[in-house]
Amino acid sequence: MRRRNKLTRDTFHVFQANAKNALRQSGQVTSVLICAGTGCIAGGALNIYENIKAECAKRGLAVYVGLKHDSDEEKSLHIKMSGCHGFCEMGPLVHIEPMGVMYIHVKPEDCHEIIEKTVIGGEIIDRLVYKLDGVAYPRQEDIPFYKKQHRVVLANCGRSDAEDIEEYVAKDGYAAFEKALFEMTDEEICRAITDSGLRGRGGGGFPAGRKWDGARKQKADVKYIVCNGDEGDPGAFMDRSVMEGNPHSVLEGMMIAGRAVGSHEGYIYVRAEYPLAVSRLKAAIALAEEYGFLGENIMGSGFSFHIHVNRGAGAFVCGEGSALTASIEGKRGMPRVKPPRTIEHGLWGQPTVLNNVETFANVPLIIRNGVDWYRSIGTKTSPGTKAFALTGNVVNTGLIEVPMGTTVREVIFDIGGGIRNGKAFKAVQIGGPSGGCCCASEEHLNLPLDFDSLKGIGAMIGSGGLVVMDEDTCMVETARFFMEFTQKESCGKCVPCREGTKRMLEILNRIVANEGTLEDLDLLEELADTITNTALCGLGQSACKPVQSTLKYFRNEYLRHVVDHHCPICNREKPHPVIDGEKCKGCGKCRKNCPMEAISGTVKQPHTIDPAKCVNCGACVANCPFGAIAAAKEG
């Protein structure tokens, strides 16, 4: 590796000015950005990247590596792998700047045409353009999915090469850190974060500034900064996208936190299921060290800071603060009794600031743009934006960022495009297994998404997963699903969570199987109350929220299970198998095997199934030697 002189404050300014100049010049050249988030990579984005490069090589088009500098000779275009664009449903995505064109569902074989027609010819390929209700939206910013969003934290995700530190600096990266290092005292930084009203994005919404100031006031030689990237909530991937798409912003937030509380060491704890995030973070740390943003005596300020990456090993409970620090220490990830709080007694018993990925990514923006700017976005008690992962039965799934206080309706119908396949909206689960659901009532649809409004209806922002459910989803089954998840993930340390969730799951299983009674509903409520009030950690305390909120808003569905013993959704009649008259040779094997005597027909003539008698056992399907009987597909 090239050895580089560590930046000082002066050389940083030179580097920054050059980078900005290079970015300006690069803006005049065509850039092809291929989304390289986990979603698009799964869709084949890496092949597209290779093909685009090959197409350029074939035509002798020279491609810039990194930004365009004065000293570089004239070349034709940039090809970049960027972070997640957010519109995962439409992936793989290819974005072309400065035209602002976005292509969806790109296949490797489309690359030839993209280079030929769009990059060289400036022509838009209609086939690859996003269309809605017959209207084509060639430009990304016009697409309704993006129009209502306000991208601040994710602004550079999807626009930048995540592994290019120069591009990050050109877009004002590390300027906030420099400001915090040389122009602010530790107290001033903490005050700025407190005044900004930044609240922890990991779920609870605890004011970050208070946490920082608390840790700052602790007298200890060693303090730690820990970043919680253990995004275990199924259905959420905001933090993954930030770590993959803009890893430097997370590092910068942690460095500023380190400076503010007097810590010299930080840890990022990432789920093992996010290998790409781990590798991007490690690459970003290596670059930051090479340039001297991390290490000893940073930019000659006398401040030193190091960051390590720890991989989780698949335990949901490790998203809880004290379990997470135990896991970093190499122990079983079990929560402990609080107090003492993490800011007093955290990692290795030292004062620790523990924030979530998105929270840290907000920090440089606040320091750089000021408290007033930050407070101008969002609501009074929940300033700023929030990233949500919009998934489930919604037309546009993907990663979104909206100002706090945006209503449920705007998110699901304006950005999400409504419900798939023309079905009706039933509910949205907010905050995963620790959150509650919102129903289709006017009151809920007009509910602003912020920390306090959601608490009011028994839900919580949690990590920010929004799972949309349509009319074909049974809410009792959904509650059972979440309880099964929490029960499996319960670490077993405290009795209420270990035993209570098990009993609740048993009851829910019974209810889903139509064997429950009305008393079971009371028992569920009682158990839920007990667990919520007595469990040791946040996981247990919030484990019953899905059950409580579905009992509150969808009680009629429970009643169908326990009173009618028939749920129109769960017990919907499945279509019966059908015999293909052309393939059937009339051998009679199916007739002999049918336990219900539902099949009739004469030898050597096509047989038929009587749907009134058929119980869908599948014996005929398995026994047909000619493959003439197709099992009915799940609707």
Next chain:
Amino acid sequence: MKKENRQADAVRRIVDSYDCQQSNLIAILQDVQNEFKYLSEEALVTIAEKLGVSTAKVYSVATFYENFSLEAKGKHIIRICTGTACHVRKSQPIYDTIREYLALSGKRRTSDDGLFTLETVACLGACGLAPVMTIDGEVHPKMTPEDAVALLEDIRKKEDAAV
């Protein structure tokens, strides 16, 4: 050299690469599992000896985390995402179909021929592509039971051809 010794040596090398630090236990277990696909009893004993902690302690950590397996696994590892987004887009039928295809029953997760191990994973964070499954870490988006079995058929054919 005997196979056990080779494994013990490799385990020792991994522990050394983490400076025999006890706080790196999880990373050590991850590397060992990466190398041998599972954590054998011998490996756990070797790790405990090198770190100077009891085998019980290593065992307690290895059994706490979902990602660690104390049993040998098949050659190819299939993971079906059962996260919320995949669940509502019907991942369960995919799991059931593969279980049937591999003739797995009860607690068995590895097929008789030792070719496949079927697991579930809480969420891969690729919810936009739900339902998803991974085969040896490679993500396959928007699966159906039929597509999933077709993928396994392909692998099986390739393996048969290689023999």
